[in-house]
Amino acid sequence: MPYNKAYDLKVVTGAVRDDGGVPHGRLLIAFAGAVLGEGEPALAAVRASLHGAIGLAGLTDAAGVVGLFNAIDRVADATGISLETEKAKASADFRAALGVDQFDVGARVCR
Amino acid sequence: MSEYYASAPIEIRDDLAAAHARAWGRIGRSGTWWDGAQRVAIAAETRHAVSCALCRRRKEALSPAAINGTHDSLGALPEVVVEVVHRVRTDPGRLSERWFRGVIAAGLSEEQYVETISIVAHLVAIDTMAGGLGCDLPLLPQPEAGRPSQYRPPGVKPGGAWVSWLEPADLGESEVGLYPVDRPAANIMKAMSLVPEEVRSFFDVVSHQYLPPLAMRDFSREYRAISHAQIELLAARVSALNQCLY
Numbered sequence: 048m049p050y051n052k053a054y055d056l057k058v059v060t061g062a063v064r065d066d067g068g069v070p071h072g073r074l075l076i077a078f079a080g081a082v083l084g085e086g087e088p089a090l091a092a093v094r095a096s097l098h099g100a101i102g103l104a105g106l107t108d109a110a111g112v113v114g115l116f117n118a119i120d121r122v123a124d125a126t127g128i129s130l131e132t133e134k135a136k137a138s139a140d141f142r143a144a145l146g147v148d149q150f151d152v153g154a155r156v157c158r
Numbered sequence: 159m160s161e162y163y164a165s166a167p168i169e170i171r172d173d174l175a176a177a178h179a180r181a182w183g184r185i186g187r188s189g190t191w192w193d194g195a196q197r198v199a200i201a202a203e204t205r206h207a208v209s210c211a212l213c214r215r216r217k218e219a220l221s222p223a224a225i226n227g228t229h230d231s232l233g234a235l236p237e238v239v240v241e242v243v244h245r246v247r248t249d250p251g252r253l254s255e256r257w258f259r260g261v262i263a264a265g266l267s268e269e270q271y272v273e274t275i276s277i278v279a280h281l282v283a284i285d286t287m288a289g290g291l292g293c294d295l296p297l298l299p300q301p302e303a304g305r306p307s308q309y310r311p312p313g314v315k316p317g318g319a320w321v322s323w324l325e326p327a328d329l330g331e332s333e334v335g336l337y338p339v340d341r342p343a344a345n346i347m348k349a350m351s352l353v354p355e356e357v358r359s360f361f362d363v364v365s366h367q368y369l370p371p372l373a374m375r376d377f378s379r380e381y382r383a384i385s386h387a388q389i390e391l392l393a394a395r396v397s398a399l400n401q402c403l404y
Contacts, residue, residue: 054387059394069387079395082290094292103169104383110290111174112389115367116396118283119346122360123404124250125242125275126349127258127320130404131342147403 060145071100075109082113168291177366181280181359182296188304190353191270192277195301199234200243200274202298204281206232207247217249223257238264239274246278251401258320268321269310269352276356283363307355314352324351338371346404368393 058067058076066072074097081090098106130138163175185201188194207213210230216222222245231240238261245253262268285295313328325348326337333354337343350356365371369389373381382389397404 052387054391056394059391059398061398067391069391070385071388072391075384075388075392076395078290079392080399082286083396083399087292090290091292094290101384101388104171105388107169107171107291108382108384109388109392110287111367112384112392113290113396114283114285114287115364116393117286117400118279118360119364120397120400120402120404121246121250121282122275122279122349123346124253124400124402125246125258125278126272127253127255128345128349128404129318131345133342147398 056145060147062145071097074100078109079113082110083117168293171366174366177363178284178296181284181363182299184355184359185277185280186299187302188306189273190309190355191267191273191306193301193306194304196235197273197277198298198301199232200239200277201281203232203235203240203243204247204278205285205295205298206230207244210244210248213244213248222249222252236265238266239270242266242271242274243278246275247282255320272321272350272352273356276350276353276360279360280363283367287367309354311351311354317348318345319349321349322352323348324354 053068055063055065055067057063058065058069058072061076064073067076069075074093077093078097081093085093094106097109101109129135163170163178185197186194187197189197192200207229212225212227212229215227216225219225229237229240229244231237231244235243241264242261245257258271261271266274288295309332311324311328311330311333313330313333314322314324315328317323317325324333324336326343329336333351336351336354336357337347347357347361350360368374369381377386380386384392
């Protein structure tokens with residue numbers, strides 16, 4: 048991963064539909080979405096495309112990361128943890144730009 | 159479980175297959191607050207939750223609290239445990255401290271809650287990966303006999319989570335090595351520290367299914383078949399889809 052390389056983080060929220068500067072980024076974004084919610088027919092097509100792009104070992108590692116963060120998010124949400132102070136400071140600008148502060152668990156007071 | 163990967167039409171790194179096998183073994187054994195049968199029942203209920211009609215109606219509602227009803231459960235666990243398993247599995251982005259206080263008031267201990275969350279997380283990590291690869295889900299482990307240790311770390315106290323946790327300075331002899339010593343412990347590691355064995359177990363999976371601690375920010379080389387940038391893009395996209403700020 049080169050240092051000082053620019054990435055467009057808006058691909059993370061779907062606001063921008065390209066690679067975001069990451070090789071095969073658009074396919075990886077599509078794969079994550081398909082694994083989490085689109086059902087096997089759509090997932091099979093994305094899986095095949097990603098396999099063709101990054102190989103079987105890459106596909107396996109990609110599926111592993113999607114699975115792992117699908118779990119980590121649940122640990123974070125179910126225990127009510129917040130971002131560490133240093134990470135919160137360092138990410139304040141791009142969190143605001145991406146509009147993801149609305150996901151803060153501390154804001155969930157009435158459900 | 160190793161046999162499952164040996165026959166699967168996919169390529170799984172040996173270290174990852176071994177980590178999953180260790181996790182499966184731990185789920186089947188007696189834990190800290192649940193015994194082996196209860197832990198396997200929680201694992202089975204985690205899988206069953208995705209077909210629950212109540213969870214589906216709640217997921218579609220503006221507020222999950224507005225929808226009353228009974229979960230479609232396998233019937234092996236108390237209702238409050240089923241509520242935790244189903245909500246964490248199917249709608250984690252709308253959990254709140256008020257909901258958490260409610261399940262504790264309904265009779266679940268904080269320690270049982272943390273161990274339950276950990277088992278759900280293990281299942282979600284392994285099953286989501288299998289689904290992503292188009293593989294059948296691995297058979298759940300057979301429960302083993304044994305009694306929960308009921309070990310509660312003496313240093314736990316309220317911190318930056320709904321549940322009590324261990325700060326690095328409060329680790330006892332039994333928790334040596336629980337946190338890294340070369341950098342601050344992340345909140346995601348402290349989150350389940352009320353039950354230290356679950357931290358060890360889950361982060362064993364994390365190290366192999368994601369990256370080991372020292373590799374996360376070592377950008378001088380790549381450790382997986384996909385790059386750091388590709389890994390972090392996937393991680394961030396998943397968290398955005400789950401509406402998880404952390």
